[in-house]
Amino acid sequence: MMLYKLIPPSVVTATIQLPASKSISNRALIINALGKGIYPPENLSDCDDTQVMIKALTEGKETIDIMAAGTAMRFLTAYLSVTPGERTITGTARMQQRPIQILVNALRELGAEIEYTRNEGYPPLRIKGAELKGNEITLKGNVSSQYISALLMIGPALKDGLTLHLSGEIISRPYINLTLQLMQDFGAKAAWTSPNSISVAPQLYQSIPFKVESDWSAASYWYQIAALSPKAEIELLGLFPNSYQGDSRGAEVFSRLGITTEFTSQGVKLKKTGKAPERLEEDFVDIPDLAQTFVVTCALLNIPFRFTGLQSLKIKETDRIAALRAELKKLGYMIKEENDSILMWNGERCEPEETPVIETYEDHRMAMAFAPAIIRHPNLLIADPQVVTKSYPGYWEDLKQAGFQVINEG
Ligand SMILES: O=C(O)C1=C[C@@H](OP(=O)(O)O)[C@@H](O)[C@H](O)C1
Numbered sequence: 173m174m175l176y177k178l179i180p181p182s183v184v185t186a187t188i189q190l191p192a193s194k195s196i197s198n199r200a201l202i203i204n205a206l207g208k209g210i211y212p213p214e215n216l217s218d219c220d221d222t223q224v225m226i227k228a229l230t231e232g233k234e235t236i237d238i239m240a241a242g243t244a245m246r247f248l249t250a251y252l253s254v255t256p257g258e259r260t261i262t263g264t265a266r267m268q269q270r271p272i273q274i275l276v277n278a279l280r281e282l283g284a285e286i287e288y289t290r291n292e293g294y295p296p297l298r299i300k301g302a303e304l305k306g307n308e309i310t311l312k313g314n315v316s317s318q319y320i321s322a323l324l325m326i327g328p329a330l331k332d333g334l335t336l337h338l339s340g341e342i343i344s345r346p347y348i349n350l351t352l353q354l355m356q357d358f359g360a361k362a363a364w365t366s367p368n369s370i371s372v373a374p375q376l377y378q379s380i381p382f383k384v385e386s387d388w389s390a391a392s393y394w395y396q397i398a399a400l401s402p403k404a405e406i407e408l409l410g411l412f413p414n415s416y417q418g419d420s421r422g423a424e425v426f427s428r429l430g431i432t433t434e435f436t437s438q439g440v441k442l443k444k445t446g447k448a449p450e451r452l453e454e455d456f457v458d459i460p461d462l463a464q465t466f467v468v469t470c471a472l473l474n475i476p477f478r479f480t481g482l483q484s485l486k487i488k489e490t491d492r493i494a495a496l497r498a499e500l501k502k503l504g505y506m507i508k509e510e511n512d513s514i515l516m517w518n519g520e521r522c523e524p525e526e527t528p529v530i531e532t533y534e535d536h537r538m539a540m541a542f543a544p545a546i547i548r549h550p551n552l553l554i555a556d557p558q559v560v561t562k563s564y565p566g567y568w569e570d571l572k573q574a575g576f577q578v579i580n581e582g
């Protein structure tokens with residue numbers, strides 16, 4: 173097992189070229205493939221989740237391994253259903269435990285030929301591309317928005333277009349809006365027709381030059397470093413106001429924790445105001461990928477919190493509710509959970525471990541959200557730090573550039 177020991181600088185000074193958004197990269201790639209685009213998307217992310225998508229779309233292999241990429245698994249399942257050929261799509265052991273039945277059922281209802289090769293409801297899948305016949309379906313909106321995005325993106329390729337009715341609470345809605353936004357940019361007609369229905373017209377995508385913006389989820393770890401450091405001068409490149417990404421709301425939540433955002437022509441500069449709230453309450457149903465950032469930040473700043481809307485965390489790269497509680501306990505914080513969807517902390521402590529080894533559970537966000545904790549817990553070690561490649565391969569190099577020492581303890 174690889175272990176990283178970190179030593180923070182006394183003042184964090186950095187200008188960081190963030191990775192490009194994997195959510196935007198993977199959408200642009202699918203849309204480009206469906207539209208037979210002549211302009212390849214520019215500034216694609218160099219992360220694993222985008223690399224596996226590029227390979228799947230270009231190598232033409234019969235067995236496609238998307239490793240741990242949820243977006244690739246879900247988007248490609250829909251894509252392969254409308255693309256000639258017969259293929260198997262698989263992923264890591266964890267990916268084979270992440271549910272996909274809602275999407276498979278929806279695609280089957282539209283006429284798709286998909287079989288489970290191992291366990292009913294989970295990858296791997298055997299998919300035979302076909303012309304889909306249906307054009308209107310109802311599916312649950314409360315498990316993963318990626319099923320909805322996957323269906324929407326193939327909508328323009330269906331003879332009669334597609335209408336989706338979403339039942340139950342709609343989670344991760346900004347990711348659905350991101351999909352619609354990109355589809356519209358590429359010339360599709362796709363829009364909400366009611367608070368829970370979306371219609372897509374049958375109309376081919378147009379090819380346009382397109383540049384992917386930086387990743388706001390990745391930016392959150394730098395906001396966290398600014399919040400935890402006594403002094404920080406951090407500039408993040410490639411972020412703009414009115415971002416397509418829902419996680420840009422992290423800037424507003426961090427402003428309540430004393431980190432304000434100033435937009436420049438190239439990105440953002442973070443400022444510390446020195447103000448901190450007595451308590452933080454937030455609903456994460458629209459911003460699930462920021463949960464780990466804020467849980468760790470608030471505990472370490474000694475700010476009690478109650479975070480709701482976390483029901484999707486159990487089916488992500490790991491059970492993030494359990495992982496957060498277990499690892500923060502090692503640092504001396506007792507976090508409570510309620511209904512599988514709420515995490516709270518009332519300030520309760522326990523004895524911290526002397527040399528806590530933070531496990532990362534094959535989850536990039538566990539590594540990236542706990543590394544900044546070194547600023548308050550100088551003895552912690554990060555296990556399996558290479559997990560960051562899922563979304564942010566340059567994370568450790570960027571920390572070094574910001575003055576952190578990153579030492580491989582073997
Ligand atoms: O569509 C996307 O790009 C994503 C949607 C979200 O997943 P869920 O819709 O499953 O919450 C998010 O957690 C994931 O990192 C990326």
Ligand SMILES: C=C(OP(=O)(O)O)C(=O)O
Pocket residue numbers: 240241242243244461488489537563
């Ligand atoms: C949940 C995530 O990714 P995915 O679902 O695409 O694997 C994530 O990046 O935090």
